[in-house]
Amino acid sequence: MYSTGFNTNQIMRQVIYALALGISASYIFFGWGIVIQILLGVVSALVIEAAFMAIRGRPVLESISDGSAVLTAVLLAISIPSIAPWWIIVVGVAFAIIFGKQLYGGLGSNPFNPAMLGYAFLLISYPLQMTTWPVDFSAFSQAINIIFNALSFDGLSGATRLDEVKTGLSLGNNLATMQVHSTSQAWINAGFLVGGIYLLVRKVIFWHIPVAFLSGIIVMALLVLIFDSQTHLPVQNHLMLGGTMLGAFFIATDPVSASTTPKGRLIYGFLIGVLIVVIRNYGGYPDGVAFAVLLINMTVPLIDHFTQPKVFGRA
């Protein structure tokens, strides 16, 4: 009727803009890979979305211009290793958009975060490609070669810090002897943190989910530290490693799959945070943002049901 502030398309665009800092940090440390992945993801997302809307007999242009498919593709492209072969992102985006969104009825109807669904699908199906991360800067031609020609450069790829820690601990190593800090990861996380604060200031997202999400991580990380400080990461590493900040401000805040009540959003964010630490410490995977988000997505109807706000004039 009389819209104020941002409309839906602008919200999507704002979120994409806010990702720029984190993406830049990734570029600075690891080179052109991430840029190529994003471009690949966006193009395939637009093609798949358009094709599917055409099949469903819905207006194609309106749908691809709303920015939601692009956002899904960008989020997924950021989440996967930037040196993954080209078909990884294409398959992931296709799964995210077709099974994560369109089959549920399109934008607004999906119970799961599409990008995380795509990520989980890729991680389970292609564990090798999904856990081979870059360790150094790659130039444009180098990145093209790695992504399209599957050339492997020794010394260019490796595991993430969280992965190393997990493997080290499983081999019986002591945490004190291991490198638990990662400068590149910390900078990338800081980039997403600043982008997230931008979204908060522009009122594109509400504070409830990120705050609860990070509190969940801090509380749970402290709790496990009390019991065993030898084999568990300190709190600050939980916050600045892996997908923490991306998850807190860009993934868990996806309004479609999140809880809708203020109290519900606090519970929702907190549970995701707790679950991430649980998965990192006790689960089979080094990082747990995607699985934590998907699992808590499932509880949203229940959370929403029990957290309805007080209605005026009712007890």
Added chain:
Amino acid sequence: MSSYSYPGGVVIANPYPVDQVKIIQSPLPDKVVLPLQQRIGEEAKPCIEVGDRVLTGQVIAQTEDQFCVPIHASISGIVTAIDKQAIPHKSGLKSTCISIESDGKDEWIKTKGCGSDFLHCDKQTIIDYIQHSGVVGLGGAGFPSHAKLNKAIDCHTLIINGTECEPGMMCDEALMQHHPREVIRGVEILLHITGAQQAIIAIEDDKQEAYQSLLMFNHNDRISFAQLPAKYTSGAEKLLIKALLDVEIPSGGFAADKGILCQNVSSVKAIFDAVIDHRPLVSRIVTITGDALTPTNVEVRLGTSFEQVISLTDVNNQAHDYRMGGMMMGVDIETTQMPICKITNCIFVNNKTLKQPAKECIRCNTCNTVCPIGLLPQQLYWHAKSENIEKCTDYHLSDCIECACCSYVCPSNIDLVSYFSFAKALDKKQTADQERIDIARDRFEFREYRLDRNKEERSQMMAEKKQALKEKMAKDKEQGLEQTDKIAQAMARVKKTKEDNV
């Protein structure tokens, strides 16, 4: 001063601000059209006929219904028609109206009220004056003032609603600025009727001139002022009571239950006219605003057509979108060939624009944060869209005041409130249907029961009869044997007599 707050609502600057809030006196219309249907109750019945001459203020239609007020001629002239015409109602349906052609004289009927010394009039007389002068809530709801007064006769607090929170509307503001004496005296009349200890005049803090002029005329220490922050929905009765007195009227309850009476400031002025002079309500102030003209207020006789009122302004001659009754809660209208009614507080005339189509809901939650009632419009929308009335009831659909804050902030441009009014209508229809079905089923079940009962009674009766017959037959049989003997004896006697006679 602005400490009165409440959650939700939206701050909207007046989209068409003016330097000075003026009132233009509209010239007498050539013709007025007066609808007979009021907000509640039955349609009034005309007590004049086509061709009759009527005076200004004369009762031309009335009903026995205690909730209704009589309808007065708003000009003097000849009744030219009593027929169905378009009225300003969101249904767009036509309704019976009385049309009067003006004789240009504006000759009034003679009336006599309490005079300025109203204190000697008793309460019931004053309330009768108010009813017979046709005073209803002029804020937009149109609820008859006398009915409200009768319900709140022993209230302790009066709230005079001069918030006028609808962005762009300024008819109440103009009235407070230009008729402060009448408003204050009107409040004193209400204090007299109800015996309330205090009256609070609520005004939004962006209406300083109106506040100052009222303040100047107020010498009554039972009347105080409250300046609320300018935020939309502050004028909603229950929310206003909550903000001013921290009293929460329960869902489905009335302000009168808690000893509070709310009256719109324009209604208070009308009450003043009704009581002091017994002058019927035949005109009102209407805001004409929008981007197609210079916004202003017009005091106009009831029944004047929208078109004529709009023509009094400097409206441009492009294609227009029209809307009546507020930017937020009003309705878009197609035609301006409709009469001004008591509840017509505002008309928007905007240059025609293309409406943005609605997109999908992304559950962003913005609507939840602005709902002043604390509802979850997003969830309600979901269920209203799928016509799941049971779920809508779970989410307290009936508490929605249709303020349209949710529609206003929706980034996907979804007109949420229209889904809610649709769901409410559907709920009403389903409840009515269910009642009819229940009655029909009860009737059917009773018929079945009755038929069964009849059958049973009948078979029982038959069985009893059969039994009785059987018993009788058995008896008869015994008797029959005796009878046969008797017959045989008689026959023998006859035979014997015959033989003897031969």
